[in-house]
Amino acid sequence: MPHLNELHQKFDREGLTVLAITSEGAGETDPWIKANDAKFGYAYDKGGKFSGRCGVSGIPSSVLLDASGKVVYAGGPHGVTDELVKKATQGALKTPLYALPKELAKVRTLLAKDDLAGAIAEAKAVAAKPDAPADAAAVAESLQAMVAGLLESADALGAEGNWLEAKRTLERVQKAGKGLPQEAQAKEKLAALAANQDAQKEIKAQSALEKILAMPTKKSKEREAQLAQLERFAEKNAESFAGKEAAKRLAELRKAGAGD
Helix, strand or coil: HHHHHHHHHHHHHHEEEEEECCCCCCCHHHHHHHHHHCCCCCCCCCHHHHHHHHHCCCCEEEEEEECCCCEEEEEEECCCCCCHHHHCCEEEEEEEECHHHHHHHHHHHHHHHHHHHHHHHHHHHCCCCCCCHHHHHHHHHHHHHHHHHHHHHHHHHHHHCHHHHHHHHHHHHHCCCCCHHHHHHHHHHHHHHHHHHHHHHHHHHHHHHHHHHHHCCCCCCHHHHHHHHHHHHHCCCCCCCCHHHHHHHHHHHHHHHHCC
């Protein structure tokens, strides 16, 4: 996909990481990468398990995450516009983790553990040292913006009825932002969420939908069973966020099946 090179070159320094996923092996992939002079990263997804978790039902397909980890787009590559990418990269680290200077190696380690508070403290400590790398202060600022962005993302998810992801995001802030002001804010929001009966009902429905989507689908009978459960779920929960998501996924799976 030559357009991925264009995306990489245009937005790499803005914080966008382009990662191509393929279910093919190295024998088919490596020659293609060389022939197209691919500049972006790529990974192997044997069996398509990762793609399935991302909701991919056809190829080519794209998923765009913002700096907080929220999925802001899922669909055909044509939908990944410059405007959408610019918005998604707000608050993102401008330098990829693998390219950070050695002085910030501990920051990489802490981020790998999702210890955002620790990573911020470490970046600030490095930035305060004489001859500190230029990236240190910027990394600390970006990470602080990321934590704040997670809270905003949780609010936005709740507003659209996606209470399960809102809850997970708040739980992440509470754990990863330990000691930061956002930890207390997340705790307060989680308490309010726990007392919200409508939200709890939606969370229960979304959890049930996840179990349906995780059903084995290698055999035709298994796929038929999943489609039947999705249809019943969508009808039963038609007015809920989970029900609408189920109907959407059902339509996608049927469309993909019709093309087989």
